[in-house]
Structures are given as structure tokens and as C-alpha cells.
Amino acid sequence: MEKNLKNYFKLFKSTFFLSAFTFGGGYVIIPLMKKKFVDELGWLEEEEMLDMAAMAQSSPGPMAVNASILAGWRLMGIFGALVAIAGTVLPPLIILSVISLFYAAFRDNVMVNAVLKGMMAGVCAVIFDVVITMGGKVIKAKKPLPILIMTGAFIVYFVLRVNIIYIILFCGTLGALMSLHDKKTGRENV
Amino acid sequence: MIYLQLFWSFFQIGLFSFGGGFAAMPLIQSQVVDIHGWLTLTEFTDLITISEMTPGPIAINSATFVGTQIAGLGGALVSTFGCILPSCIIVSLLAWLYGKYKELAVIKGVLAGLRPTVVALIFSAWLSILVLSFWGPDGFTWDISSIDFIAVTLFAAGLFLLQKFKPNPIFIMLGSGVIGGACYLLF
Numbered sequence: 538m539e540k541n542l543k544n545y546f547k548l549f550k551s552t553f554f555l556s557a558f559t560f561g562g563g564y565v566i567i568p569l570m571k572k573k574f575v576d577e578l579g580w581l582e583e584e585e586m587l588d589m590a591a592m593a594q595s596s597p598g599p600m601a602v603n604a605s606i607l608a609g610w611r612l613m614g615i616f617g618a619l620v621a622i623a624g625t626v627l628p629p630l631i632i633l634s635v636i637s638l639f640y641a642a643f644r645d646n647v648m649v650n651a652v653l654k655g656m657m658a659g660v661c662a663v664i665f666d667v668v669i670t671m672g673g674k675v676i677k678a679k680k681p682l683p684i685l686i687m688t689g690a691f692i693v694y695f696v697l698r699v700n701i702i703y704i705i706l707f708c709g710t711l712g713a714l715m716s717l718h719d720k721k722t723g724r725e726n727v
Numbered sequence: 728m729i730y731l732q733l734f735w736s737f738f739q740i741g742l743f744s745f746g747g748g749f750a751a752m753p754l755i756q757s758q759v760v761d762i763h764g765w766l767t768l769t770e771f772t773d774l775i776t777i778s779e780m781t782p783g784p785i786a787i788n789s790a791t792f793v794g795t796q797i798a799g800l801g802g803a804l805v806s807t808f809g810c811i812l813p814s815c816i817i818v819s820l821l822a823w824l825y826g827k828y829k830e831l832a833v834i835k836g837v838l839a840g841l842r843p844t845v846v847a848l849i850f851s852a853w854l855s856i857l858v859l860s861f862w863g864p865d866g867f868t869w870d871i872s873s874i875d876f877i878a879v880t881l882f883a884a885g886l887f888l889l890q891k892f893k894p895n896p897i898f899i900m901l902g903s904g905v906i907g908g909a910c911y912l913l914f
Contacts, residue, residue, distance in 0.1 A: 560780075599811070629788050660856070
């Protein structure tokens with residue numbers, strides 16, 4: 538693709554609006570991105586988009602940012618990646634800055650306080666719904682190791698209060714070692 | 728040096744959150760509430776609620792919110808930069824590796840190990856929010872009269888609706904905000 542100002546602006550505008558309308562973050566960005574870059578603009582092939590989604594999911598950090606870096610880089614090199622990052626980060630940065638400025642005054646209001654308290658119960662339900670779905674998948678797969686990791690990680694973190702970063706490092710390494718072991722023995726533990 | 732602390736905390740959040748969505752939540756709680764005490768658990772829960780109501784990734788929303796609260800606009804920029812820097816490095820590296828080798832068995836293994844871990848960590852973060860919602864900032868007690876039954880009812884109703892009709896979560900939060908808010912003001 539031609540690296541001119543017009544295309545950079547188009548990339549910025551696309552990522553900005555994608556980010557501004559991605560509520561809840563995470564996986565939602567992938568289908569929206571496909572619609573924009575594959576169907577609407579014809580900048581990417583569907584196959585490429587799927588590979589990018591896989592890489593964005595495999596990397597740490599916010600998925601929307603990861604996907605933008607990959608798409609920006611693929612389309613217009615390193616400056617494309619930077620433009621795409623700026624477009625993705627700006628909407629939440631602006632919105633949360635504004636909310637944050639008013640938050641203190643906002644929180645002290647009796648009515649707002651009551652609404653936030655009600656919403657807290659709602660957000661609890663939403664998170665638990667996510668946990669049920671994710672945990673259900675782990676249990677239904679009926680592989681002993683992931684179930685063991687899930688129970689173990691909970692006990693080590695919630696009861697023993699071990700630093701979360703050590704738990705992530707340990708379990709990630711364990712997964713890597715098991716997959717290498719599985720490859721050697723032809724079994725499927727993970 | 729508060730800027731450096733903010734940068735380093737959110738760098739770690741960016742580096743260790745795998746899996747999108749709520750995966751970053753326990754890490755943010757650990758850094759922002761438990762380790763540095765930048766936010767109370769109530770403020771953190773408000774932040775999660777706000778993040779779910781506004782567009783953008785939870786990690787970026789949190790970086791901006793915490794940064795602004797602690798050190799103004801500069802804090803927000805430093806935190807956000809810290810949060811996305813690991814992505815920039817690792818995604819580029821991975822894209823390069825992927826182009827070279829295509830099949831990444833080890834990375835798949837790492838993710839297979841992390842998926843159940845992330846579920847456990849989100850579950851833990853959820854438990855602390857649940858205790859806050861049902862018992863308030865003083866924490867869990869066996870005393871039944873200390874339970875907030877409005878919150879319990881909202882939670883149960885919300886969960887039922889989510890499981891049964893799979894609506895957009897925003898409606899559940901808005902609904903519980905309006906109905907719960909009215910109940911709290913009336914009773």
C-alpha cells in the first residue's frame with residue numbers, strides 16, 4: 538500500500554473508530570477489524586486477519602493494541618504500526634481522563650453512589666458469567682493437568698497470597714514443558 | 728519517583744496479562760490495590776464497572792484512570808505507555824518468528840498452561856469484588872444481618888439473565904445500576 542499522508546490518516550481514522558466502539562475490549566475487536574479492513578477497505582485478506590488474531594491472542598497485553606500493531610505494521614510498516622497504536626489508545630485515554638477528573642466529585646454524590654453500588658452487583662454477575670464459561674471449558678475438556686493448574690493457581694493465589702507474576706511465570710513454563718513432553722511421547726496432557 | 732513506579736507497574740500488567748478481556752483484571756488489582764494502594768477496592772471495582780461501560784481495553788482504561796488519579800495527565804500518559812510497550816516489543820518479535828516458522832508449539836503450550844491459570848485468577852479477583860458487594864468494605868462475616876440483600880438479589884437476577892438470554896453485559900450493569908440505585912435510595 539502506498540505510504541502517503543492520506544493512507545496514514547485513513548489508517549488512524551479506522552483504528553480510532555474501531556477502538557471508540559469496542560465495548561468490553563478483548564475478542565470483540567477481531568470481528569470488527571475484519572469487517573473494516575477485509576470487507577470494507579479490502580486492505581487485508583481474510584486468511585491474514587485470522588493469523589493476526591491468533592498472534593494477537595498469543596501475545597501478552599491488550600488484544601486490541603496487539604491486533605492494531607500487527608495490522609498497522611503489515612499495511613504501512615513501522616510508522617503504520619505507530620499510527621495504528623495512537624488511533625487505538627486515544628479513545629480510551631481521552632474518555633477515561635475525563636471520567637477520572639470528575640470521579641471524586643461524582644463519587645460523593647448520594648445518588649451516584651447508590652447507582653454505582655447497584656452496578657457493582659451487576660458487574661459481579663458479568664464477571665462470574667465469564668468465569669463459568671471459561672472454567673466450564675477447562676473442566677469439560679477433561680484433561681487432568683489444566684484442571685489441576687486451575688485449582689492449584691486459585692489456592693496459591695487466593696489462600697497463600699503468592700505474587701501473581703510468579704504464578705503466571707510458573708504455569709506458562711509448565712505448559713511449555715508439558716507441550717514439549719507431549720510432542721515427544723505423543724500424549725495429550727495439555 | 729511516582730512516574731517511574733506507574734510506568735513499571737503498568738509495564739508488568741502489560742507484560743503478564745494473557746488472554747484478553749478480563750485477564751488483566753487480577754493483575755491490575757494486585758499492582759494497584761494490593762501492592763501500591765493507589766486505589767481502594769471500592770475505587771478499583773468502580774474502575775472495572777466504568778471500563779465495562781466505556782470502549783477500550785480494561786488495561787488501557789485502568790492505566791489512564793490510575794495515572795490521572797495519582798499524577799495527573801502525565802501519569803496517565805506514562806502508565807498507558809508502560810502498558811503498551813511490552814505489546815509493541817513482543818508482538819513484533821512474534822510476528823517475525825511467525826513469518827519464519829509458522830508453527831509455534833511452545834507458545835501454544837505456554838497458552839495452554841496459562842488458560843486455566845487465568846480462569847483461577849479472574850475467579851479470585853471476582854471473589855474479592857463479590858465480598859465487597861455483599862458485605863461492604865469491612866469484609867466477610869458470618870453474621871447474616873451484615874449481608875446486603877439488595878446486592879445479592881441483583882447479582883442473582885443478573886446472572887440468571889446472562890445465562891438464559893445472553894444479553895450485552897452493558898444492559899445488565901445499567902439495569903442493576905438503575906434498579907439497585909432506586910432500591911438503595913428508597914430503603
